[in-house]
Amino acid sequence: MTAHDPVIACGNCPIRHNAICAECEADELSMLERAKSYKTVPVGTPLARAGEPLSHFSSLVKGCAAMSRTLEDGRRQTVGLLLPSDFIGRPGRATSPFDVTALSEVTLCRFERTAFERIVRDTPHVASRLLTMTLDELDAARDWAVVLGRMTAREKLAAFLLNLAQRQRSIRGMARPSGKILVALPMSREQMGDHLGLTIETISRQITALRKDGLIEVPSRQDIRILDYDALAFEAGDDGDGAPIA
Template sequence: MNLRLARTSCIECPIRHRAVCAECDDTELAVLEGIKSYVTVPKGGRIAEAGESLDHLSSVVSGCATVSKTLADGRRQMVGLLLPSDFIGRPGRATLSFDIEAATDVTLCRFQRRAFEAIIRSSPNVARRLLTMTLDELDVARDWQVLLGRLTARERVIHFLLSLVRREATETGAAHRSGPVRLELPLSREMIADYLGLTIETTSRQFTALRKDGLIETPTARTIVVPDLLNLMPEAMDEDGGPIA
């Protein structure tokens, strides 16, 4: 998982390590280099809409974007959260099935779809790497299904916080040492509610309840401090009886 360290240039454009660095050769890298470009989408901006055809695949360099669906009557469910190094787009497919929006300012590293697909066609390494990434996304989606189908509001909020902590830990490479953890939430309460399949009021009440129980502190609404991760963990156990890896 420290592919990131393999080539320092990967930090600039995560796709280079996540999709291809592991075993790609220099030709592939050179081609990718030639077809990429950067764009920044302002907070609240639409990155893509369901049904729309995309002529770029991209990778999140910085910021936070959401993948969601809105029903005719306004009900909305988030189905994906895109953070740096996550991939956007469906190689081999021109259209998306969900809306993608910028939750904060988002910088993307984009690749022309046709050129990128040509690389996939010729290189088993790239296709294989994308397959692995997609399988990971599928696991995330399925764990999310369990959360939405069976967890209580309190458990959902705890899982959300833990997933952010875990995500941050793998970003920085830090092992989850004990001691207080500080989180800057990239999402508003409304977005968190859409993430968790709850209403904004219930979400807010759960944050309040966790604070009253001493499990978290909330210096500001968007800043969460977890004095001791272990206190939060026990409620997030799965069938193995252990906290999520």
């Protein structure tokens, strides 16, 4: 069991994602292959709505999506950002607990629900892999609670940029970044605000402040270049050795 690489390519998916091990589960894999379909949707498409049934499990292959909850008066909080290799849908539950919306054009690798659930049920190490993934998500969600509950607007933005930089890099398997890093912002200021529990005006002001302080550059609305990673990590209250932010 320990010989299995925890990150295994799933059939012909263009990216490597996490739940399937081709080496030892050829039968289940071919079952999954038959249940698989790709779908690309434009920005803004709802991928799931809170409380409504989900017919597929999906792996996000390309683009960016957000899980969120909206209160009756319109306040919205994003509770999780989905980037390539992240999953939508959960074994054992027919409905999504949150709204999921495409923040950019999104390509999904979809698996028919019942087939996927059967594999999870019948294939212990797939279930075990899913458990590990879920525990990682849980830790990330709890780390993010520290950001939401106790950080200032400036710290929140810094933590967000670092988080995004790390996740965009980790897909390509890179080490801890240093020097200048270009971060693609796959979302509007409003969606950043929803993620950080701030308003668009505060987001805008804090971006300006970090820029004026020489920590970042803003080549376009959709991009931010981190000029001093360590200084930004300091702003985010990350002392560098301890637990990374989310």
